[in-house]
Amino acid sequence: GLWLDYTKIKDKVVLEGYRSQLQGIYLEEGGATLKVIGEELTMGLGTLLDTNLKFNALGGDGNMLIVSKYMNLPKNLTEKMEVDDLKKEGYIIKNVDMEGGSHVVITARDDIGLLYGTFHFLRLLQMHKPLKNLEIVESPKVDIRMLNHWDNLDRTIERGYSGFSIWNWQTLPDYIDQRYIDYARANASVGINGTAVTSVNANALILTPHYLEKVKALADVFRPYGLKVYLTARFSAPIEIGGLKTADPLDAKVIQWWKNKADEIYSIIPDFGGFLVKANSEGQPGPQNYGRTHLDGANLLADALAPHNGVVMWRAFVYSEHDPTDRAKQAYNEFVPDDGKYRENVLIQVKNGPIDFQPREPFHPMFGAMPNTPLMMEFQITKEYLGFATHLVYLPKLFEEVLKSDTYRKGKGSLVAKVIDGSLNHKKLTGMAGVSNIGTDFNWTGHPFGQADWYGFGRLAWNPYMDSKDIADEWLRCTFTNDEHFVGPVKKMMMESREAVVNYMDPLGLHHIFDTGHHYGPGPWVDNLSRPEWNPVYYHKADSLGIGFDRTKTGSDALFQYAPEVQKMFTDLETCPEEYLLWFHHVPWDYRLKNGRTLWDGLGIKYQKGVDQVREMIATWEQMKPYVDDLRYKQVTMLLNIQLKEAKWWRDACMLYFQTFSKMDFPKEMEAPE
Numbered sequence: 001g002l003w004l005d006y007t008k009i010k011d012k013v014v015l016e017g018y019r020s021q022l023q024g025i026y027l028e029e030g031g032a033t034l035k036v037i038g039e040e041l042t043m044g045l046g047t048l049l050d051t052n053l054k055f056n057a058l059g060g061d062g063n064m065l066i067v068s069k070y071m072n073l074p075k076n077l078t079e080k081m082e083v084d085d086l087k088k089e090g091y092i093i094k095n096v097d098m099e100g101g102s103h104v105v106i107t108a109r110d111d112i113g114l115l116y117g118t119f120h121f122l123r124l125l126q127m128h129k130p131l132k133n134l135e136i137v138e139s140p141k142v143d144i145r146m147l148n149h150w151d152n153l154d155r156t157i158e159r160g161y162s163g164f165s166i167w168n169w170q171t172l173p174d175y176i177d178q179r180y181i182d183y184a185r186a187n188a189s190v191g192i193n194g195t196a197v198t199s200v201n202a203n204a205l206i207l208t209p210h211y212l213e214k215v216k217a218l219a220d221v222f223r224p225y226g227l228k229v230y231l232t233a234r235f236s237a238p239i240e241i242g243g244l245k246t247a248d249p250l251d252a253k254v255i256q257w258w259k260n261k262a263d264e265i266y267s268i269i270p271d272f273g274g275f276l277v278k279a280n281s282e283g284q285p286g287p288q289n290y291g292r293t294h295l296d297g298a299n300l301l302a303d304a305l306a307p308h309n310g311v312v313m314w315r316a317f318v319y320s321e322h323d324p325t326d327r328a329k330q331a332y333n334e335f336v337p338d339d340g341k342y343r344e345n346v347l348i349q350v351k352n353g354p355i356d357f358q359p360r361e362p363f364h365p366m367f368g369a370m371p372n373t374p375l376m377m378e379f380q381i382t383k384e385y386l387g388f389a390t391h392l393v394y395l396p397k398l399f400e401e402v403l404k405s406d407t408y409r410k411g412k413g414s415l416v417a418k419v420i421d422g423s424l425n426h427k428k429l430t431g432m433a434g435v436s437n438i439g440t441d442f443n444w445t446g447h448p449f450g451q452a453d454w455y456g457f458g459r460l461a462w463n464p465y466m467d468s469k470d471i472a473d474e475w476l477r478c479t480f481t482n483d484e485h486f487v488g489p490v491k492k493m494m495m496e497s498r499e500a501v502v503n504y505m506d507p508l509g510l511h512h513i514f515d516t517g518h519h520y521g522p523g524p525w526v527d528n529l530s531r532p533e534w535n536p537v538y539y540h541k542a543d544s545l546g547i548g549f550d551r552t553k554t555g556s557d558a559l560f561q562y563a564p565e566v567q568k569m570f571t572d573l574e575t576c577p578e579e580y581l582l583w584f585h586h587v588p589w590d591y592r593l594k595n596g597r598t599l600w601d602g603l604g605i606k607y608q609k610g611v612d613q614v615r616e617m618i619a620t621w622e623q624m625k626p627y628v629d630d631l632r633y634k635q636v637t638m639l640l641n642i643q644l645k646e647a648k649w650w651r652d653a654c655m656l657y658f659q660t661f662s663k664m665d666f667p668k669e670m671e672a673p674e
């Protein structure tokens with residue numbers, strides 16, 4: 001079902017209104033995409049309106065839904081469409097009155113635009129929006145809008161909490177699971193146009209003919225929905241599956257091997273998207289194994305893909321034990337000096353923050369710092385550090401905060417969103433990736449509210465300036481009900497959920513204090529791991545004097561990587577937002593916060609607030625019983641109760657541990673530890 005569960009509209013007035021406005025459909029004839037548009041309209045309108053709408057020719061009587069590329073519309077209709085602003089994959093939805101009837105026209109330059117317009121149109125109905133005075137003109141602001149699956153070939157998923165991988169490599173290519181089709185529909189409905197189906201901790205086998213045939217079968221299913229397939233390329237593949245002695249990016253045989261491999265892939269999948277690469281990161285092979293650089297590695301693959309218009313997405317998530325001072329600095333140091341030297345078909349894929357998908361991080365300093373290289377965003381939709389698929393945390397709020405952060409790289413207003421949509425430096429190639437939270441679970445994402453994160457990622461990839469509140473509104477109406485008694489309170493609950501998790505896990509700029517390996521639950525005391533930068537104590541640095549990571553000049557000076565205005569704001573304790581206090585500063589336990597309380601009290605109050613916020617979420621949800629089916633009502637209730645138990649666990653574990661340093665009493669606002 002997801003948000004495409006087109007249940008019959010119960011409101012009689014709305015239903016009758018739509019029925020009289022939609023008396024037939026004209027759908028342009030065409031290929032596979034037009035066929036799936038027809039299927040989606042038949043299914044969507046069939047169930048929403050509980051009627052069987054006929055597909056008619058143009059020119060008859062009655063109010064029609066007209067779906068056609070604008071160059072194929074009759075001249076009198078084309079003239080009414082303002083297509084100048086319409087880009088590739090974009091669409092227009094507009095009312096047009098003509099003799100014979102009052103019509104709704106969906107038009108576009110290409111078939112995929114028509115499909116996206118169709119999904120938008122169906123959403124209008126799901127949301128009970130009036131079909132009058134429509135003047136919708138939409139084009140994607142970002143070119144590559146893709147999911148990254150961290151799915152292994154044995155169907156386990158790294159950091160996946162919703163079951164196993166939906167890709168059944170054993171039965172592919174011959175067996176096409178209905179899930180593959182529904183997956184493509186769901187992605188297309190929010191404008192996602194790419195998917196890297198294998199993990200960045202890559203297995204070279206995916207590049208062998210045996211697997212490429214299976215990938216082809218997926219690509220064939222996805223193609224009508226505008227969804228391109230990408231693969232993760234293991235840098236040592238020339239050795240592992242190519243029989244070469246080296247994977248040195250400057251070696252002639254290696255260069256030829258990748259070229260041949262790209263040619264082979266394109267002979268099987270002509271619209272293959274390209275490679276996603278994790279290299280010299282967390283033990284993965286890469287060009288540095290041969291004394292070369294990320295630049296050498298990325299350009300090697302880019303040259304192999306260029307004749308076929310493929311792209312390389314080279315990840316900037318790198319850190320090593322060799323620079324134990326501050327892991328946050330390494331990516332900037334390794335990539336920024338080579339700005340402008342990457343081939344045109346290379347995008348550097350950067351996580352939203354400089355550490356690793358924490359509940360809150362400042363934006364990554366690379367954003368805006370490489371004006372001559374396309375930088376794409378990597379968000380994590382799966383909740384590795386936010387309570388897995390067990391906690392309700394609405395992520396688009398986090399995504400929005402990052403996208404609206406100001407890098408000041410070209411003065412005030414140089415938002416991260418402008419780096420991502422390319423407008424800050426007129427980039428030709430743009431992209432946004434989200435690490436998928438999808439698995440074989442009956443409801444796809446484990447937590448019923450996890451679907452909203454997938455949905456919201458897609459909407460923000462289409463338009464990084466969207467308000468996460470509007471996205472929550474859409475998702476709730478399409479997924480549950482339009483009843484305002486439900487939408488209002490639940491939207492509020494979703495919007496507050498992100499701050500709640502920050503409060504009960506990582507308040508005031510704390511980060512990476514998770515228990516080892518699995519990253520579920522608190523472990524601020526861990527200090528015995530083989531690499532220093534894996535130990536939580538490395539991040540909070542609590543001692544008898546205070547707590548926090550000094551990233552100013554007196555500490556690691558990671559702040560120098562930001563624009564001067566940003567450096568200044570974060571350096572000065574007067575202007576550093578308290579959300580980032582302990583990210584950038586080591587401050588005494590009795591340091592006075594803006595509200596006059598000590599840091600120690602402030603920490604306790606925040607942890608308590610997080611717990612209280614989960615209690616409020618439970619109270620809100622309890623009121624929602626009349627509006628939700630029993631199954632989802634019970635699931636969310638049980639999950640929220642776990643969340644409450646674990647919010648207390650976080651509060652108690654962290655405060656009791658930090659108390660061993662502060663030696664201060666808990667603030668009076670804090671409940672006694674359980």
Ligand code: GCW
Nearest residue numbers: 150158159200201278317356
């Ligand atoms: O956060 C870390 C995860 C790893 C992941 C890595 C990465 C795929 O714990 O599981 O590996 O990030 O992004 O490469």
